[in-house]
Amino acid sequence: MELTKAKLSDIAQMQNLVKPYIDEGLVLARSDDETANMIRSYTIAREGGAIIGFAALYIYTPKLGEIRSLAVAKERQNRGVGGAIVQKLIEEAKTLGLxxxxxxxxxxxxxxxxxxxxxxxxxxxxxxVWEDCIRCKHFPICNETALILKI
Ligand SMILES: CC(C)(COP(=O)(O)OP(=O)(O)OC[C@H]1O[C@@H](n2cnc3c(N)ncnc32)[C@H](O)[C@@H]1OP(=O)(O)O)[C@@H](O)C(=O)NCCC(=O)NCCS
Incomplete structure (x- = not known):
């Protein structure tokens, strides 16, 4: 497995991978245009050229970022792929000075x-809330847990 930044040509595969989780209400849907707009925020896990997982580090303020849109292909889960992506995004956040x-x-x-x-x-x-939650099918009854990492 290798971890790389995303390219615009990855968007179609990313959308296919995340679709089941959007349908399950686990991940918020993002359009191709929105994904393209934020393409620099995504880190991708690849195996043999295929995308097997990804997530984004989104920046809200000079101090605060968010890890979001984390998804690993069902058949590749529980092998450390999600963990490796999160670790990489934490390193990126440190490098950026978040x-x-x-x-x-x-x-x-x-x-x-x-x-x-x-x-x-x-x-x-x-x-x-006004950027994402408002578009979520669970809004305003949100059962997700909010977590913060101080780095
Ligand atoms: C959440 C998600 C991204 C995790 O991805 P993953 O690749 O399965 O993550 P990991 O393999 O790093 O870790 C998953 C579990 O496997 C365990 N694990 C990791 N490597 C392992 C290995 N080599 N052997 C056995 N177990 C392992 C981890 O301890 C972890 O357990 P935990 O969740 O109780 O901490 C994935 O389940 C997913 O895509 N879910 C659907 C989408 C979703 O819910 N996204 C939102 C998350 S905010």
């Missing part, structure tokens, strides 16, 4: 092993 990374997830324990700690949702809400 101080905190937030994430909203149904898999709190997955993020806790990197040092993420649960945070009151209100702390992250104002960053996310």
């Amino acid at each position: 101080e905190q990374i937030l994430t909203l997830t149904y898999r709190a324990s997955f993020f806790e092993r990197f040092g993420f700690k649960e945070a009151p949702k209100e702390e992250v809400w104002h960053h996310k």
